[in-house]
Amino acid sequence: MKRFLNNFLAISGVALLMLTSCKKSDTLVVTNGGTPGALTASATTLPLDKNKVSDPTTVVTFNFTAPKYTYKAAVTNTIQFDSVGDNWKKPQSVTMPLNVLTQSFNTADFNTILLKLVPAGVASNINVRVQHSLSSTENTYSNVVQMTVTAFNLNAWLYVVGSFQGWNLGAVDSLESVTGNGVYTGIINFPAGDRDFLILPQKTNYNNKWATSDPINTTSSTATVGAANNFYAPAAAGNYIVTLNTNSGTIAFAASDYYSVIGDAALGWAATGNDTEMKFINDGSNNWAVTLPLVSTGSFKIRQDDAWTNSWGTPKAGTPGDGIANTLNSVNNSNNNITIATSGTYKVTFVNPPSILGGTTIPLVTTTYTATKQ
Numbered sequence: 001m002k003r004f005l006n007n008f009l010a011i012s013g014v015a016l017l018m019l020t021s022c023k024k025s026d027t028l029v030v031t032n033g034g035t036p037g038a039l040t041a042s043a044t045t046l047p048l049d050k051n052k053v054s055d056p057t058t059v060v061t062f063n064f065t066a067p068k069y070t071y072k073a074a075v076t077n078t079i080q081f082d083s084v085g086d087n088w089k090k091p092q093s094v095t096m097p098l099n100v101l102t103q104s105f106n107t108a109d110f111n112t113i114l115l116k117l118v119p120a121g122v123a124s125n126i127n128v129r130v131q132h133s134l135s136s137t138e139n140t141y142s143n144v145v146q147m148t149v150t151a152f153n154l155n156a157w158l159y160v161v162g163s164f165q166g167w168n169l170g171a172v173d174s175l176e177s178v179t180g181n182g183v184y185t186g187i188i189n190f191p192a193g194d195r196d197f198l199i200l201p202q203k204t205n206y207n208n209k210w211a212t213s214d215p216i217n218t219t220s221s222t223a224t225v226g227a228a229n230n231f232y233a234p235a236a237a238g239n240y241i242v243t244l245n246t247n248s249g250t251i252a253f254a255a256s257d258y259y260s261v262i263g264d265a266a267l268g269w270a271a272t273g274n275d276t277e278m279k280f281i282n283d284g285s286n287n288w289a290v291t292l293p294l295v296s297t298g299s300f301k302i303r304q305d306d307a308w309t310n311s312w313g314t315p316k317a318g319t320p321g322d323g324i325a326n327t328l329n330s331v332n333n334s335n336n337n338i339t340i341a342t343s344g345t346y347k348v349t350f351v352n353p354p355s356i357l358g359g360t361t362i363p364l365v366t367t368t369y370t371a372t373k374q
Contacts, residue, residue: 034069037077037101039130039142047123047150048111058104064142066101067132076133079103083117084125084146092116093131114151115179123150154180155284158210158244162197162230164190172203174282175244182246187256187280192237196230199223199244210244212251223251239280256280259288259350263300263337266292275306278350288350291374299337302328302350302369312350312367313337321366329366338369345374 042061052059062079069075077100080091092113096103105113118124126149130142159172175184188197199210211227212220220231223244231251233240239256260275267274278288294300303311312328313335321327329335340346351368 034067034073034132034134034140036132036140036142037065037067037130039064039128039145041128041145041147043147044145045148046110048107048114048152050152052107053111053152053154054108056106059107060110061102061104062128062130062145063102064130066099067140067142069134073134074098077101078131078133080129080131081113081117082127084127088127088129111151111154114149115154118149118151120151120153120179123148125149153178153284156180156184157282158184159200159203160186160188160197160242161200163194164188164197169204172200175199175242176282176284178284184244184246185241186282187239187241187258188233189239189258189277189279190233190237195233195235195237197233198230210246219253220251223249257304257353259302259304259353260306261290261292261300261348262303263298265294265296265298265300265338265340272306275303278302278348281349286352288353289347291345291347293344294340294346294348294371295343296340297343299339301335301337302348304353311335312369315366324366326368326370327366328369338371340371342373346371347374 040063042063043059046060048059064077067075067077076098077096079094079096080088081093082088082091094103094113114126117126126147128145128147132140132142154177156177158175158177160175161167161169161172165171165173173186173188175186177184184199196216198206200206201208201210208225210223210225210231212222212229212231213224213227214220214222214229214232216229217232219234223231223246233242234253234255239258241254241256243252243254245251258280259278261278262275263269266276276290276292278290281287281289301311301313310330312330314337315321315324315327315329316331316334316336319329319331319335321329328338347370349370349372351370353367
């Protein structure tokens with residue numbers, strides 16, 4: 001019996017020791033998600049001013065409270081911005097330094113974020129939230145603040161001079177980078193035999209010109225500041241979309257559609273030879289324009305690529321655009337001719353045509369035009 005009691009006491013002692021050891025061990029950490037911080041913005045309606053792109057002044061500040069957990073934790077806080085409807089699939093993110101609970105943006109920095117989410121020049125809604133991260137898989141999120149914002153394009157230009165315009169620095173053409181990302185595009189008409197050109201940072205001189213090391217009289221593909229040779233467009237005359245990528249040092253050409261005025265208000269209705277070609281305006285508007293004499297006793301239409309496959313006139317009764325001023329449509333080429341009230345010299349502008357790349361048939365569309373007497 002005594003031996004039994006001794007064994008029992010020994011086993012009990014071991015069990016008690018084990019319980020004591022368990023009691024002294026670290027407590028299992030459980031977050032239960034934590035309580036996220038509360039986010040506020042100093043402004044929720046924010047049209048950005050392009051004139052302040054170089055101004056370092058703060059235009060919006062985001063503040064949030066620290067998230068709360070059941071234990072002390074090192075939390076990574078990231079402000080996320082997303083377009084409404086994207087459901088946070090591709091947010092733009094700014095990660096905060098540890099223990100920093102506020103973030104301010106100037107015009108340029110905030111505009112850069114917005115251009116990745118919304119179109120420029122249009123009031124658009126975005127959502128903003130803070131992601132609190134304990135690990136790559138354990139996140140909580142603040143409330144969502146909705147903002148109405150208007151971004152602006154960071155338009156930048158380079159200038160084109162060449163044999164196509166007589167190497168005239170007083171009448172250069174241009175290439176545009178709509179977002180200032182270093183990729184410049186424009187449409188240029190290269191007549192037969194006039195395919196060489198240079199690209200300039202300034203309109204008035206050849207300093208720091210973009211040129212090529214490719215052989216002369218071959219279509220250029222590389223671009224370098226200060227290179228020895230002129231660029232060469234493709235041998236076939238015509239309108240080309242020229243794309244200069246200053247990041248990769250490349251230049252490329254793609255055949256473009258073009259537009260012209262035809263009719264007895266101008267040169268006549270002959271199938272060939274009577275088109276007055278319009279010029280693409282390299283300003284981001286996607287407009288084509290030409291200045292020419294028009295007579296009130298005649299009429300005209302605008303057509304694509306010197307052909308009747310796609311042409312535009314004023315809408316007939318009951319067709320799309322009927323009754324809307326300065327509207328044209330392409331209803332089976334059976335729309336009405338365009339007329340003017342008084343003879344004179346006019347600048348005719350074809351506003352935002354539906355296509356600039358050749359080889360495709362344009363569906364039924366309406367667009368607008370202006371005819372302004374000079």
